[in-house]
Amino acid sequence: MDNIFASAALIVQAAATAARNYDFSSRTGRIPLARQRRSVSEIYNCLGSVYFRRAYRMSFESFWRLHLLLLPHIETCLRQFSNYEKKGGRFGGNYVLPPIRNGEISTSVRLACAIRYFAGGSAYDIAVMFGTSYSVVLSCVWIVVSAVNMCPALYISYPDSVEEQRKIAAEFEKASTPGINNCAGAIDGILIWILKPSMKESKNAGVGQKKFFCGCKNKFGLNCQAVSDSSDLHRRLENGLMKKDGEKDRFVLFGDNAYLNTSYMATPLPNVAGNEDMKSKDNYNFYHSQLRIRVECAFGMLVQKWGILRMAMPRNLSIKKIIAMVNALAKLHNFCIDEHDIPERALAGDMNNIVNHDQGYVEMSSCGDESYDVPMDLMDAGHHFNDVPRFIRRQNSIEDGLLPRMVIHDFIANGHWERLVFTN
Incomplete structure (x- = not known):
């Protein structure tokens, strides 16, 4: 009998010790640290x-x-x-917020x-x-x-009225030396750097993991397409469709050779640089680049402004979240442009990539090898391959002389406009 009472006493003592050492925060929530708020x-x-x-x-x-x-x-x-969850009263109206x-x-x-x-x-x-x-x-x-x-x-949207598109074209005409008057936007893409998506994320996106890999940048990413206007103070990121102005005249977008030359898209002429027999086509490429550079400037300003775009998006972010964040950054970029808050020289710490390693530590690595600066010189036609089958292009082709590209080329050639030669 004494052994039974001794065992019971030991059990009670052990229970009391366990109660004293029990972490009640696991039941009541973590006790917050004392912090000093700053406005x-x-x-x-x-x-x-x-x-x-x-x-x-x-x-x-x-x-x-x-x-x-x-x-x-x-x-x-x-x-x-x-x-x-609101509590108290039949309809949850009589309640007090938890203390902070x-x-x-x-x-x-x-x-x-x-x-x-x-x-x-x-x-x-x-x-x-x-x-x-x-x-x-x-x-x-x-x-x-x-x-x-x-x-x-x-909200970001490309203007769907002809009058609004005509205003954009007028801005591009002022920026164009020969006075090209049918450009209603410069289009290009930017790679949003991400880590290799999981199989689950790839399945949700409807493509394989390899589809997210960019061979040019040698990294995984999302392709963001955007259209910019021409104004120095209003390089907006927009998206939308072109509208036809009359039966013969159509505003077009200016893009590099990653896009197909169509009735609504004017692209550079390939393999003409340095060829004296194709000097007029080289002149066309020069003045085409003079307008197309606007979207490159917009991308440069966007990435300089938001340093998170110079890092790989964290692995735990879904594709939908990354898209939502990039859309928000583009909208904030436009707000800053409207406020005339042109990016100044960035802080040294913001010109680095923030690398969150899987082991748990954070590293700041230089992004000097990335070409995210605002371009100062005109561009070439771009280094791209044609991934559209030839028979599809043939089925959807129009006689080249009727496309806007050759119309603009003839306008520049007939005006005797030649590319400018810059000397030191």
Whole structure:
């Protein structure tokens, strides 16, 4: 009997010890660390106007205009992302929000966290700067991405009216030395760098993993196609379709030889450089490049502005999330252009690639080998191969003399316009 009581006493003692050592945070949630929140105004006072604009890619005044624009959508996304369930009362109306130990995180801080992350900042440093947790910074990123994509004022679309397209063509005509007047946009593609997608992601996309590999860049990525206008201050990223203006006149897009020469697309003439017998065609390529370079400038500004595009997207992001983020970055890029916030010289830390290794450590590697700068010289026709079968091209072909490319070529040749020769 004494042994039974002794065993019972040992069991009670062990249970008491286990209760003292039990981690109640696994049941009640992790106890938050004590943090000191900092507002956007405090960060501005520390940085000043010049460095705030470099760090957040826009002026202090533009930031608050963007915040006012996105405020209702950020609040909507916060309610959608929240896991808290309203309790109390038959209809859940009588309830009290759970207490926040360190204070509520304002919508302006959430927007600033996301913009600094887009610009190339580390989530760890952003968390320390604003007094939040690492997970909060990442949640702010996707809240802002959703808010930007929900905002009608930031919606991207190619103008579908002939009058709007005529205005774009007039801007290109001013930028063109010979006065080419039928260009309503410059089109090109940019590779959004990603890590090798999983089999599940590839299956969801409907293609194999190898389809995401770019042999030219020697990396995996998503192909983003965009159209830009000609203005120096309004290089917008847009998408859409061309409209026909009358029976004979049609506005066209200017693209490189990755695209087919059609009734709505004017491409360079291949294999004409340095050939005296094809000097008129070489002149056409020169003035074609004079307008096509606008979209390259837009891509250069986009990648210089948002440093996250100079890194491989994290492996745990789905293709849909990456597409949503790139769309949001393009919309924010257009907002900054409208605000006349032209990119200044980037901070040294933002000119590096942020590499998140699978082993858990973060490395900053130089991106000097990447050609993401705004181009200063005119371009060649591009190095591409034709992946459209010949019989399909023959079925859809039109007599070359009737296509816009040869019409523009004849316009340049008849005007005796020759390519400019730059000398040092």
